[in-house]
Amino acid sequence: xxxxxxxxxxxxxxxxxxxxxxxxxxxxxxxxxxxxxxxxxxxxxxxxxxxxxxxxxxxxxxxxxxxxxxxxxxxxxxxxxxxxxxxxxxxxxxxxxxxxxxxxxxxxxxxxxxx
Amino acid sequence: xxxxxxxxxxxxxxxxxxxxxxxxxxxxxxxxxxxxxxxxxxxxxxxxxxxxxxxxxxxxxxxxxxxxxxxxxxxxxxxxxxxxxxxxxxxxxxxxxxxxxxxxxxxxxxxx
Numbered sequence: 001x002x003x004x005x006x007x008x009x010x011x012x013x014x015x016x017x018x019x020x021x022x023x024x025x026x027x028x029x030x031x032x033x034x035x036x037x038x039x040x041x042x043x044x045x046x047x048x049x050x051x052x053x054x055x056x057x058x059x060x061x062x063x064x065x066x067x068x069x070x071x072x073x074x075x076x077x078x079x080x081x082x083x084x085x086x087x088x089x090x091x092x093x094x095x096x097x098x099x100x101x102x103x104x105x106x107x108x109x110x111x112x113x114x115x
Numbered sequence: 116x117x118x119x120x121x122x123x124x125x126x127x128x129x130x131x132x133x134x135x136x137x138x139x140x141x142x143x144x145x146x147x148x149x150x151x152x153x154x155x156x157x158x159x160x161x162x163x164x165x166x167x168x169x170x171x172x173x174x175x176x177x178x179x180x181x182x183x184x185x186x187x188x189x190x191x192x193x194x195x196x197x198x199x200x201x202x203x204x205x206x207x208x209x210x211x212x213x214x215x216x217x218x219x220x221x222x223x224x225x226x227x
Contacts, residue, residue: 042218
């Protein structure tokens with residue numbers, strides 16, 4: 001069964017450093033998303049991406065964040081200058097385009113720790 | 116705005132007990148509704164879904180019925196197992212390209 005994959009599974013970085021989180025969505029999906037989950041809290045939407053552009057972003061997704069689909073398979077989230085409060089689990093998700101609003105399929109997550 | 120409210124946890128039950136986790140939603144239009152499960156140390160897995168009123172989603176012995184009149188999507192299981200211990204998230208999505216809105220999650224502990 002196809003699945004969303006994410007790398008790395010864990011990342012530790014110093015405050016102020018740039019990090020890039022990588023995702024490979026399910027191959028025939030066209031909508032892509034990033035969410036984050038601060039430890040013990042709810043899952044929060046960051047950004048959605050379709051047709052090579054951002055379709056929606058939350059207030060969390062400020063100028064420090066960017067997303068890119070550099071090739072036909074990868075989908076990346078970049079944090080330019082990490083803050084302590086960026087420490088969280090980051091989930092990538094993808095969904096197909098047809099039919100009623102169906103489920104999004106989530107990757108296993110990248111746990112980011114900013115020191 | 117659109118939102119999902121689910122019962123606070125943790126919920127602790129003995130094995131083979133009956134489980135209900137309440138979930139209600141606020142949304143315009145006709146959202147699809149989901150339950151996701153997060154096992155310890157793992158990501159989010161889709162447990163079940165329902166895309167229109169009166170639909171019943173089911174999987175692994177879990178069920179939930181989309182009740183538009185009460186804006187609810189309560190999760191039930193007749194006989195829980197220790198392996199069901201996890202965090203359960205109720206969620207909604209309004210259109211096929213829209214984000215998912217999650218509830219805060221309910222942690223479930225099943226005692227042997």
